[in-house]
Amino acid sequence: MLQLLDENIWTVAGPQVRVLGFGYPTQTVVVRLKDGxxxxxxxxxxxxxxxxxxxxxGPVRWLVSPTAMHNLFLGEWQAAYPDARLYAPPGLRQRRPDLAFNGDLQDGPGHPWSDEIDQVHVTGNRIAVEVVFFHRASRTALFADLIQQLDPASLKGWRALIARLDLMTGDAPQTPRKFRLAFTDRKAARAALARITAWPTRRVLMAHAPPVLEDGQAFLTRTFAWLRG
Known part of the structure; x- marks a missing residue:
């Protein structure tokens, strides 16, 4: 259930989602803004x-999906909270025309939560544009798919091999190989990364990896060293 991470920010572990037989952990983050x-x-x-x-x-006001692939449970939240406003990352409107979106996640400020939460589009990738968020008060960065780590004990046979080759079962969370190869515009990605690594990040929460609770800025610098090289 909900785990208090810091003042006004909670995490909750969801069920495993299976994609092509691979089990991905899921995680939601809840932030209570200054207005409640x-x-x-x-x-x-x-x-x-x-x-x-x-x-x-408090009242659920904003529902955000960080990538177009994180859409499985949006409909049930929208049904449960009809007064909440649902924001789409690039590509999600086309993938889920059945959902009623209230806005789009743009790069940078200009959103109702921008006084407390920053966001950066990581573009130039054929798989998806990821919107990375940063909650200033708790110094917490939020990543969806660009950093992952699966439990090798949960995988067997050819799936264990594929996950290892894809860099998803290493000793630390890292960018899967398929995402690295999918970057066609590394200049744009590096520009986004420069903005992200400038945040004074303490913690990094990831949808598909255990959290990093200290020295988050240094962790992100190490994790994305491959992109700067």
Whole structure:
């Protein structure tokens, strides 16, 4: 259930999502803004228990998906919170025409939460544009798919081999090989990375990896050294 990370920011582990037989952990982050409204990052499965816990924190106002691939549970959150506003990253409107979006995630400020949460588009990748967020008060960066780490014990046979070759089962979270190869505009990606690594990050929360709770800025610098080379 909800785990308090710092003042006004919580995490919750969702169910594993299977893609081509690979089990991916899921995680949602809940931020309570200064006005009391809740910002929900990468909504995971909304169980009755989770809804009760979220409702106790405040009104759900903003629902955001960090990439077009993080869309599986958006419909149930929108149904449960019809007054919340759903924002789409690049590509999600086309992937989910069944959802009613209220806005698009742009690069940089200009959003209702921008006084408290920064965001950067990491572009130039054929797989997806990822919107990386930074909660200033807790110094927490939020990553969806650009950094991953799967439990090797959860994989067997050819899937274990593929995951290892894809750099998803190493000793530390890192960028999967398929994402590295999918960057066609590294200049744009490096420009985005420069903005991200300038944040005074303490923690890094990832949808598909264990959290990094200290020295987050140094972790991000190390993790993306391959892109700067």
């Amino acid at each position: 409204d809740l910002f929900i990052w990468s909504p995971t499965q909304l169980t009755p228990e989770l809804k009760t816990a979220v409702d106790a924190l």
